[in-house]
Amino acid sequence: MTERAATPDVRQMLNKVPEVTIWFWVIKILCTTVGESFADWINMTLGVGLVNTAVLFTAVFVVVLGVQMRLRRYVPAAYWLTVVVVSVTGTLYTDILTDQAGVPLWISTTIFSILLAATFAVWFAKERTLSIHSISTTSREAFYWFAVLVTFALGTATGDWTLELTGWGPGLSILLPLGLIALVTVLWRSGADPVLSFWVAYILTRPLGANIGDWFGLPKSEQGLGIGVFGTSLIFLGAILATVIYLSISRADVIEDVEATSYVPPSSPQRRRATLGVMAAAAVATIGLLTWANAQPHQSALADEGPAPSCDSGAPLDQAAATKQVAADFPSSSVNDYRTIVTDTQDLVASDDQSGAQSRITDLETAWDADQGSLQPKNCQAWTYVDTQIDDVLTSIRASSPDQGAEDQAMTALLTTLG
Structure with missing residues (x-):
């Protein structure tokens, strides 16, 4: 390609980018x-x-x-x-x-x-x-x-x-x-x-x-x-x-x-x-x-990065209905594991161990994401409700200036839904 010379009023410099090596x-x-x-x-x-x-x-x-x-x-x-x-x-x-x-x-x-x-x-x-x-x-x-x-x-x-x-x-x-x-x-x-x-x-x-x-x-x-x-x-x-x-x-x-x-x-x-x-x-x-x-049958690799998917049928759940459906449709072993992690995190927050709380709550995020493929098809509405509550917990604990009251409120609401 041809190069057009710069006119006198244009700022002329040495090349501003590196050689492509x-x-x-x-x-x-x-x-x-x-x-x-x-x-x-x-x-x-x-x-x-x-x-x-x-x-x-x-x-x-x-x-x-x-x-x-x-x-x-x-x-x-x-x-x-x-x-x-x-x-x-x-x-x-x-x-x-x-x-x-x-x-x-x-x-x-x-x-x-x-x-x-x-x-x-x-x-x-x-x-x-x-x-x-x-x-x-x-x-x-x-x-x-x-x-x-x-x-x-x-x-x-x-x-x-x-x-x-x-x-x-x-x-x-x-x-x-x-x-x-x-x-x-x-x-x-x-x-x-x-x-x-x-x-x-x-x-x-x-x-x-x-x-x-x-x-x-x-x-x-x-x-x-x-x-x-x-x-x-x-x-x-x-x-x-x-x-x-x-x-x-x-x-x-x-x-x-x-x-x-x-x-x-x-x-x-x-x-x-x-x-x-x-x-x-x-x-x-x-x-x-x-x-x-x-x-091919697959789940989007971006499922965990975006917002929780919406469900096409049924009115939005309130907490009482979500709690009932979680108990009925989700495996008790998984729900017990989630409760244990949240309870541990609450104890760490109460003892002012914010770093430990952030580390422990990551276990909840990892376990919840890993179970999405099996839990979401069982009850999409209940899964979406809990997923939103988990996002609230993660946001409150990972905040740059954590508020213990907001953290405890988010975790208490999640524990209530988990039974």
Whole structure:
């Protein structure tokens, strides 16, 4: 693609993004993973809430992006901090559409796809290039960061939609984006358009990194490694810090010359058309795979992340009716286990052991999620009633400033329903 020279009144800088080496993709995936897990930790574990977390990270994004935009060259620490924050922010925007506004994931995917295509169209019409080797003016950098924000939102919607369609666990779900990224790499080496290859791979790293984060963070009962979202955040933040320090010292990913270009495999119009055809065929095959998986009996892997499903028949239950139905339809052994955990947590709260209470109540969350598949079909209304009460208990205990009165009230109400 041709490069249009900046006019004298446009702020001209050294290239503001790193060279696309293996380090670029490693740290990009690390940033995506820590963005997912860190947002979950603040939103759910600390009890800040989805909307408040989104407002917080939007403000942080404005600040770090302002610092990044004022720099005149690529600075690894500032650039990758911006990527981490934009990863969290884009993810939260999609989560708000899904969990707060109730927008179906296929609609979110469509909306963000159209928005990204429009962004690229306007960017190219104005700058005549979409290459990241030319981010050397304020205008191009603004287009670049807006496109990055949309790719994270799109990647979140697409990845969650895939999990919703297939019901795949976190480990298995890693394979699809990883395989597609490997295919894009092979096609790039075979002469595919480098700009198209870059942005397709960039979008695919979002669901890959998020699935890795889920795999590390989820308990073993849910096919995860059981490290937890906070532990996962610390591991990947440490890896990001080590990588950024190395890149700051080695300057292995610095493009000093605006006109500099990285290695581009030999290509031709025939090769580009052929590789584009392979990409299209891979897209069709992926759609076919998802359609087949959706037709198989499964439970959505996102069932535990969203709001409790509603029941189509019957009036909403009051507590007396819910208590009666729980006793009649749910196994007494399971209900006794839940009561024991809640009672233990009450004792810990009463003794001012908030940390112990938070740890113990996680056992209730894990046990309840593990039993959802067997309990919900027995009595959907009773399950939904108890699920809402458990959410209230988790929110009160995980609040940043816990109120013992609110905690005890939520746990007492749950114990009453559990008999």
